[in-house]
Amino acid sequence: MPLKHALLGFLSYQPMTGYDLKQHFDRSIYYFWNAKLSQIYPALNRMRENGWLTMEVDYQEDRPNRKVYHITEAGRGELQRWQQEPTDVSSIREPFLIKVFFGGRLEQGEILAQLRHQMRLHQEQLTAYHEKVREAVQQNVEATGMVREGVFWGLTLDMGIRYEQGWIEWCEEAIDKIESIDKELMQ
Amino acid sequence: MPLKHALLGFLSYQPMTGYDLKQHFDRSIYYFWNAKLSQIYPALNRMRENGWLTMEVDYQEDRPNRKVYHITEAGRGELQRWQQEPTDVSSIREPFLIKVFFGGRLEQGEILAQLRHQMRLHQEQLTAYHEKVREAVQQNVEATGMVREGVFWGLTLDMGIRYEQGWIEWCEEAIDKIESIDKELMQ
DNA sequence: CAGATCATGTAACCTGTTACATGATTTC
DNA sequence: GAAATCATGTAACAGGTTACATGATCTG
Numbered sequence: 359m360p361l362k363h364a365l366l367g368f369l370s371y372q373p374m375t376g377y378d379l380k381q382h383f384d385r386s387i388y389y390f391w392n393a394k395l396s397q398i399y400p401a402l403n404r405m406r407e408n409g410w411l412t413m414e415v416d417y418q419e420d421r422p423n424r425k426v427y428h429i430t431e432a433g434r435g436e437l438q439r440w441q442q443e444p445t446d447v448s449s450i451r452e453p454f455l456i457k458v459f460f461g462g463r464l465e466q467g468e469i470l471a472q473l474r475h476q477m478r479l480h481q482e483q484l485t486a487y488h489e490k491v492r493e494a495v496q497q498n499v500e501a502t503g504m505v506r507e508g509v510f511w512g513l514t515l516d517m518g519i520r521y522e523q524g525w526i527e528w529c530e531e532a533i534d535k536i537e538s539i540d541k542e543l544m545q
Numbered sequence: 546m547p548l549k550h551a552l553l554g555f556l557s558y559q560p561m562t563g564y565d566l567k568q569h570f571d572r573s574i575y576y577f578w579n580a581k582l583s584q585i586y587p588a589l590n591r592m593r594e595n596g597w598l599t600m601e602v603d604y605q606e607d608r609p610n611r612k613v614y615h616i617t618e619a620g621r622g623e624l625q626r627w628q629q630e631p632t633d634v635s636s637i638r639e640p641f642l643i644k645v646f647f648g649g650r651l652e653q654g655e656i657l658a659q660l661r662h663q664m665r666l667h668q669e670q671l672t673a674y675h676e677k678v679r680e681a682v683q684q685n686v687e688a689t690g691m692v693r694e695g696v697f698w699g700l701t702l703d704m705g706i707r708y709e710q711g712w713i714e715w716c717e718e719a720i721d722k723i724e725s726i727d728k729e730l731m732q
Numbered sequence: 733c734a735g736a737t738c739a740t741g742t743a744a745c746c747t748g749t750t751a752c753a754t755g756a757t758t759t760c
Numbered sequence: 761g762a763a764a765t766c767a768t769g770t771a772a773c774a775g776g777t778t779a780c781a782t783g784a785t786c787t788g
Contacts, residue, residue: 375738375739375740376739376740376741377737377738377739377740395739395740395741396741396742396743399740399741399742400741400742418738418739421738421739421740422738422739422740422741423739423740424738424739424740425739425740
């Protein structure tokens with residue numbers, strides 16, 4: 359249940375609403391985990407039933423009342439227990455590689471177009487990490503003074519950058535190899 | 546529906562049963578897609594309803610009858626249509642990075658133990674790719690004479706290797722950075 | 733005046749995992 | 761004698777996505 363533990367993680371920084379939590383996902387960890395509001399709200403209710411959170415209502419007039427969630431000692435305990443638990447390598451689900459694996463069935467131009475498109479998308483993602491995300495991490499460290507935490511935020515960002523660079527290099531290599539197959543097979 | 550298209554892909558090589566297909570998953574593409582038999586069997590039925598497959602029964606005495614699936618022209622068309630369709634970057638779900646992101650909440654020794662464990666698992670996976678999987682690809686090329694296809698099988702394997710190497714390097718880097726934080730913060 | 737922001741949810745649906753059900757033959 | 765191999769499934773459950781429902785205020 360990594361979603362619940364991510365929610366506990368953010369709530370260990372400060373009390374928040376479901377809506378606030380969604381924004382934290384979208385602004386910081388979206389590139390390795392995300393969730394829709396329609397999943398977050400029921401999850402928070404179940405977490406409260408488990409005793410991991412308490413809820414405080416902030417009454418408002420023209421909008422739905424804000425429900426502010428606070429982490430409990432049990433919640434902090436659960437987060438740490440989960441963090442210390444041995445972690446399996448997570449299984450990958452990569453539809454694009456299925457397309458490539460069966461690429462021999464496709465015209466060369468089609469598969470090359472796919473690879474070039476995928477490469478462009480990963481380049482865009484990489485640019486976003488360098489510009490937007492790195493900046494967001496730094497701002498957060500300055501705003502909150504959480505210097506030690508900032509190191510860990512930076513580490514996950516390093517992984518994101520490395521991942522995109524890996525894809526880009528692989529796409530280049532794949533394009534080269536495919537361009538040279540038919541030449542070799544014709545000799 | 547990448548599962549269905551992976552099934553179409555294998556059936557485009559030759560007619561097979563659900564059981565055979567499961568073995569192809571386990572022996573070739575398991576590192577970027579897999580499925581249980583309990584998902585494959587109903588999927589094949591729905592694909593037959595769609596007209597992508599036909600089914601032929603091979604009667605047996607002491608075992609359930611073999612149901613051999615053949616791809617139809619509609620099936621080949623659907624596979625190609627899907628392969629040519631623009632592909633989004635697939636979203637990652639990486640619970641381990643959640644543990645790291647909130648690693649500031651953990652004792653240094655705990656998070657280092659996690660990183661060392663994760664690194665070992667990825668090293669094992671990398672060894673398997675080098676030894677087992679590369680060999681399986683070569684054998685398959687020799688057995689079937691599908692030289693051109695073999696290039697594409699090799700490409701996906703390259704990605705697998707690159708992915709594991711990326712993790713290993715990142716873990717090393719992360720361990721170094723974490724070991725040096727508390728020293729720096731104490732100055 | 734259109735779209736983003738704030739703020740909560742429910743219901744239907746799809747995908748994937750786990751558990752259950754059956755059972756002979758071959759290998760260690 | 762236990763475990764793997766061959767061969768088929770169904771049912772319950774968990775996680776995640778999409779669509780639906782409501783509605784005021786702020787920004788361009």
